[in-house]
Amino acid sequence: MNDRLVQSQIEELERKLRAYERLIETLPFPFTFADYESGIAIEKKRGDVRPHLRTIPPSLEKEAKWQWDIDLYRDVPFEKVEAFLTPLLDLVPHHIVFVDDKGIITLCNLQAAIDTGVERDAIIGKHIRELLKLPDELIATLESLEKGEPLYNHEVLDRFYGIVNTRFIYNDDGSIKRVISMFQSLNMMKETEKLAVAGRIAAGIALEIRNPLTTVRGYLQLLKTELPDRIASLVERLLIPELDRTNGIITDFLNIAKPADVKMETFRLHRFLRDDVGVLLQSEALLHSVNVHFDLDEQLDDYEMSGDRRQLLQVFLNLFRNAVEAKVAKTMNVTVSSRKVNHIVQLRFCDDGPGIPPSVIDHVFDPFFSTKETGTGLGLSLSKKIVELHRGTMKVQSDARGTCFLIEFPLCSQPPFLSS
Numbered sequence: 001m002n003d004r005l006v007q008s009q010i011e012e013l014e015r016k017l018r019a020y021e022r023l024i025e026t027l028p029f030p031f032t033f034a035d036y037e038s039g040i041a042i043e044k045k046r047g048d049v050r051p052h053l054r055t056i057p058p059s060l061e062k063e064a065k066w067q068w069d070i071d072l073y074r075d076v077p078f079e080k081v082e083a084f085l086t087p088l089l090d091l092v093p094h095h096i097v098f099v100d101d102k103g104i105i106t107l108c109n110l111q112a113a114i115d116t117g118v119e120r121d122a123i124i125g126k127h128i129r130e131l132l133k134l135p136d137e138l139i140a141t142l143e144s145l146e147k148g149e150p151l152y153n154h155e156v157l158d159r160f161y162g163i164v165n166t167r168f169i170y171n172d173d174g175s176i177k178r179v180i181s182m183f184q185s186l187n188m189m190k191e192t193e194k195l196a197v198a199g200r201i202a203a204g205i206a207l208e209i210r211n212p213l214t215t216v217r218g219y220l221q222l223l224k225t226e227l228p229d230r231i232a233s234l235v236e237r238l239l240i241p242e243l244d245r246t247n248g249i250i251t252d253f254l255n256i257a258k259p260a261d262v263k264m265e266t267f268r269l270h271r272f273l274r275d276d277v278g279v280l281l282q283s284e285a286l287l288h289s290v291n292v293h294f295d296l297d298e299q300l301d302d303y304e305m306s307g308d309r310r311q312l313l314q315v316f317l318n319l320f321r322n323a324v325e326a327k328v329a330k331t332m333n334v335t336v337s338s339r340k341v342n343h344i345v346q347l348r349f350c351d352d353g354p355g356i357p358p359s360v361i362d363h364v365f366d367p368f369f370s371t372k373e374t375g376t377g378l379g380l381s382l383s384k385k386i387v388e389l390h391r392g393t394m395k396v397q398s399d400a401r402g403t404c405f406l407i408e409f410p411l412c413s414q415p416p417f418l419s420s
Contacts, residue, residue, distance in 0.1 A: 025051075027044065028076065029069065029070040029071070030069050031044055032068075033065070034056060036063070040053060040056065046071075078178065090109050090110040094182055094184045095116075095184075097180075099181070102127075104126070105127070106178065114393070114408065118130075128141055140166070141164070144179060145179050150165070150167050151166045161186050165181070167179075167180045216243060268304055269305050270338065273336060277313065284321075288332075289332070290320075290324060293334070294335075308390075311389070315383040315407070316349065318380065323403070326354060326356075327351075328353070329353075332353055336349055346408050347407040350405075351403055355401065356403055394408075
């Protein structure tokens with residue numbers, strides 16, 4: 001009986017020992033383990049399957065030592081490395097895309113997915129042409145892959161205006177494992193330069209025009225009581241309103257260059273859309289034969305965001321008036337929708353109007369750009385600036401079926417930091 005028990009214990013120890021051996025054999029990285037209590041050191045070199053055991057002077061005073069040398073490119077499946085890098089690269093405001101030697105996307109950061117209008121998870125495993133919607137010969141990453149040469153500050157002059165850099169990660173046999181591409185858009189720099197110029201112009205306008213306009217308006221108000229009725233009526237109906245309109249244009253332009261302070265408060269997003277935006281648009285809609293619909297994502301019913309309700313209301317009012325001014329049919333349908341997409345809150349303001357011509361759609365957010373005879377071209381510029389102050393982005397999509405403005409905010413539980 002005792003012999004069988006001893007034999008069973010021996011077999012159990014052998015199974016455990018073999019399990020430990022298999023564990024060590026499957027470890028993909030080299031290491032050294034020194035167990036001074038037993039006087040045994042275990043060493044595994046890169047490329048070896050079985051470890052090497054050697055004896056060392058035993059000591060009860062020394063603690064065991066464990067050292068390893070992990071090469072992320074060689075010892076860890078690269079898919080694991082990419083999964084680790086993804087949330088870090090999502091913080092980068094440029095486009096970062098990894099492709100394999102066939103041009104298949106293995107990593108796409110959030111900024112690249114947002115700016116190209118794709119679902120990030122859905123684009124993984126697809127060819128890079130499906131992300132960029134460009135012919136292969138125009139894709140710099142594929143050019144770099146084909147030539148086997150990295151690109152350094154390569155200029156891209158198509159609809160993605162900016163600078164591309166590529167770098168390679170190689171397999172042990174020298175073949176390409178990944179092409180890492182980073183695209184830095186220069187559109188933001190162009191926008192920053194335009195806003196800087198706008199700020200300087202606005203300061204000059206405020207000093208050189210606004211004060212004289214106020215003086216002229218005051219004298220007209222004073223003098224109209226002493227003028228003939230016909231002239232007084234002209235002053236009241238034409239001159240003073242035109243001065244007020246000019247002053248309003250200056251105010252809007254100043255808001256674009258240096259917006260007013262943001263009065264931040266926390267509020268329920270859907271309640272704001274239904275109660276504040278809804279009431280405002282419905283009252284305007286009655287005057288212009290417009291039907292307003294809301295399509296709100298249930299996932300955001302309890303979502304609270306922080307911002308300036310008054311300024312955000314102005315955004316929706318500007319979009320509504322922009323749609324109404326373009327209306328050609330007897331009635332128009334406007335839809336305000338919300339969606340939760342990954343870590344993004346998407347708001348869409350869509351109409352079924354005639355659409356924006358492709359030749360001008362890239363300029364709709366430019367200050368003073370307008371296709372309407374009476375338009376100032378400042379409403380959309382100001383709206384975009386307000387959205388950006390709330391750490392959001394604003395884009396436009398349009399075709400013959402209508403126009404849709406896409407507003408995106410980062411999904412967060414904490415109020416965003418808003419600068420004035």
